[in-house]
Amino acid sequence: MQKRVTFRHLTLPYLFILPQLAITIVFFIWPAGEAIYQSLLRQDAFGLNTRFVGFENFERLFADPLYIDTLWRTLGFSVSVTLLSMLSALLFAVMADHVIRGATTYKTLLIWPYAVAPAIAGVLWWFLFNPSVGILAYLLQGLGYDWNPFLDGDDAMILVVIASAWKQVSYNFLFFLAGLQAIPRSLIEAAAIDGAGPVKRFWSIVFPLLSPTTFFLLVVNVVYAFFDTFGTIHATTSGGPGQSTTTLIYKVFNDGFIGLNYGSSAAQSVVLMIIVIGLTVVQFRYIERRVHY
Amino acid sequence: MSSISIRGVAKSYGNTPVIHDLDVEIAEGEFIVVVGPSGCGKSTLLRMIAGLERITGGEIAIGQRVVNELEPKDRDIAMVFQNYALYPHMSVFDNMAYGLKIAGLPREEIRQRVDRAAAILELADFLERKPRQLSGGQRQRVAMGRAIVRDPSVFLFDEPLSNLDAKLRVQMRLEIKQLQRSLGTTSVYVTHDQVEAMTLADRLIVMNAGVAEQIDTPLAVYSHPASRFVAGFIGSPAMNFLEATLTEDGSHLGLTTGDRLTLDHRPDGLGGGQNVTLGLRPEDLLLCQEPEASLHLRVEMVEPLGADTLVHGRLSAGNGAASEGADTTLVSATAGLMTLRLPGTAHFDQGERLPLRATPKSLHLFDAANGRRLS
Numbered sequence A: 001m002q003k004r005v006t007f008r009h010l011t012l013p014y015l016f017i018l019p020q021l022a023i024t025i026v027f028f029i030w031p032a033g034e035a036i037y038q039s040l041l042r043q044d045a046f047g048l049n050t051r052f053v054g055f056e057n058f059e060r061l062f063a064d065p066l067y068i069d070t071l072w073r074t075l076g077f078s079v080s081v082t083l084l085s086m087l088s089a090l091l092f093a094v095m096a097d098h099v100i101r102g103a104t105t106y107k108t109l110l111i112w113p114y115a116v117a118p119a120i121a122g123v124l125w126w127f128l129f130n131p132s133v134g135i136l137a138y139l140l141q142g143l144g145y146d147w148n149p150f151l152d153g154d155d156a157m158i159l160v161v162i163a164s165a166w167k168q169v170s171y172n173f174l175f176f177l178a179g180l181q182a183i184p185r186s187l188i189e190a191a192a193i194d195g196a197g198p199v200k201r202f203w204s205i206v207f208p209l210l211s212p213t214t215f216f217l218l219v220v221n222v223v224y225a226f227f228d229t230f231g232t233i234h235a236t237t238s239g240g241p242g243q244s245t246t247t248l249i250y251k252v253f254n255d256g257f258i259g260l261n262y263g264s265s266a267a268q269s270v271v272l273m274i275i276v277i278g279l280t281v282v283q284f285r286y287i288e289r290r291v292h293y
Numbered sequence B: 001m002s003s004i005s006i007r008g009v010a011k012s013y014g015n016t017p018v019i020h021d022l023d024v025e026i027a028e029g030e031f032i033v034v035v036g037p038s039g040c041g042k043s044t045l046l047r048m049i050a051g052l053e054r055i056t057g058g059e060i061a062i063g064q065r066v067v068n069e070l071e072p073k074d075r076d077i078a079m080v081f082q083n084y085a086l087y088p089h090m091s092v093f094d095n096m097a098y099g100l101k102i103a104g105l106p107r108e109e110i111r112q113r114v115d116r117a118a119a120i121l122e123l124a125d126f127l128e129r130k131p132r133q134l135s136g137g138q139r140q141r142v143a144m145g146r147a148i149v150r151d152p153s154v155f156l157f158d159e160p161l162s163n164l165d166a167k168l169r170v171q172m173r174l175e176i177k178q179l180q181r182s183l184g185t186t187s188v189y190v191t192h193d194q195v196e197a198m199t200l201a202d203r204l205i206v207m208n209a210g211v212a213e214q215i216d217t218p219l220a221v222y223s224h225p226a227s228r229f230v231a232g233f234i235g236s237p238a239m240n241f242l243e244a245t246l247t248e249d250g251s252h253l254g255l256t257t258g259d260r261l262t263l264d265h266r267p268d269g270l271g272g273g274q275n276v277t278l279g280l281r282p283e284d285l286l287l288c289q290e291p292e293a294s295l296h297l298r299v300e301m302v303e304p305l306g307a308d309t310l311v312h313g314r315l316s317a318g319n320g321a322a323s324e325g326a327d328t329t330l331v332s333a334t335a336g337l338m339t340l341r342l343p344g345t346a347h348f349d350q351g352e353r354l355p356l357r358a359t360p361k362s363l364h365l366f367d368a369a370n371g372r373r374l375s
């Protein structure tokens, strides 16, 4: 049975949701509408003339090999960020689950990165990996690796992946830890008595029981890598060198604000919007159903 | 099937001792029940046998092998947990087969063993179900099945029935007993329920605050409780306790009401005039005619149970006995509430005064200071 509050006046409930509604309309619906509208228009090179072009912006976009490259790059970037941040978070969570003394301190320290603004995180890693002053770059060079994210596209990609993943580890850690602590101790003990060693126990009992958490985080992390990494990329590599760290979201900014190609930029936003809607649908559908064991 | 030797075993968490110096030899095939109030260390003892808890002092041997340093999986034991600890993402079959698969048994043999266990436990129709699709009693059976398929030398049970309703508990109790009889596997069973303990056990270990107060057969524990704690814990309704004083000649007990009870012998090592705690089982107080009465009970409440009637009340002073100078000096405390178990559905009124007697054999005497039984 669900508990329900019933209102006598019909206007009252609307008044309650009004602030939220206003925020949603002003900051989400309106810009989204504007983006869709702009994506159907085209300006001439001097910005003097604007005309309606239908889906032409989209056709050009998908015919552009640069855009397709960016799409693949973004996929690679997202998968790397998601894997790196989820695997490290899982590792930390498994270890934290065993810590008894000083557990709170340990957890608090792991949660800090989440409070750091993306741009700050970017700058932090930019310094650490800076070929002339960064300590990590110095270590890598000491190992004989010619590290230079300003010249080498792969190095730059590794840098943004690490910087982006680092920020997300805290969030994943919290969820994994909560998931681990929700598994009854007796299950692990029963498996130990059944003869399973720690590794076997993890893969046959713990990991399957974490699957709802894992799936949820998977979607959240992909969405994060797609959409929330702009600040980090902007502060570390600005999408360069060349296009090597330009992801879809960064390209929207680049083409719109630097290239001043509003039509194309708006069309790219709409594509991103469709992707995020798709991911959200997947999440809602499956999180409610499939993930129950 | 293995014997279990527990020699001088102790356990502390940090500086807090939880189990003190426990010694018990469990024979092959024996069904031992560890019973005691919540928090007395029963689970800790069981978990030390299982290898889930480190042993602080002493030694545990299963068969001839000292297992102190062995991992749970190397001890050849199976355990049934209070919450069953079934793997929620696995089918009933996989739950039972998990340990066998790890042991590397051939597929065919796994299937046979699980099928046999499922047949014994009437789970054959549920093998493909997930634990959440089963009732409490069925889950309990799966937990049992998981234990028996491995054919271990020892079964350990930690309050396996406490999550079931009363009726199912009685039924499962019988099934566990029959199963253990037919398999003949040495079993250690932990419970706080003394009825469960009495009905299942070959021998009981009655624990209190980390100490084994008595280790004996259920009937011996009932008829000769080794301490006041055991006397009060085993038996329902609980034994009645009264403060009493041994008369100078050692032939009688004087009660605070002034009544006197005859003893058949002088308790060992007890001097005249010394205080003792007298224990009387509710069924050992017998209704009698006034002339033979040595006690009187003022009825306060009656609980007819059908076969028996429980009468609660307080002792009241005997006829003029309280005025006998010598005896009034014995009065040291007021008598508390007493319970009588009387057969049948006899009717009693509130406030009625019942004449009672107790045979000397049915009196249990305990040291007033340390609670040990006096013989």
Ligand SMILES: Nc1ncnc2c1ncn2[C@@H]1O[C@H](COP(=O)(O)OP(=O)(O)O)[C@@H](O)[C@H]1O
Residues within 6 Å of the ligand: B013, B018, B036, B037, B038, B039, B040, B041, B042, B043, B044, B045
């Ligand atoms: N991991 C632990 N750390 C500290 N104290 C514990 C731990 N486990 C149990 N205890 C304490 O040990 C005592 C015995 O516990 P337990 O064996 O679970 O009792 P029970 O007889 O109810 O099964 C209790 O006082 C409990 O608080």
Ligand SMILES: [Mg+2]
Residues within 6 Å of the ligand: B042, B043, B044, B159
């Ligand atoms: Mg317990």
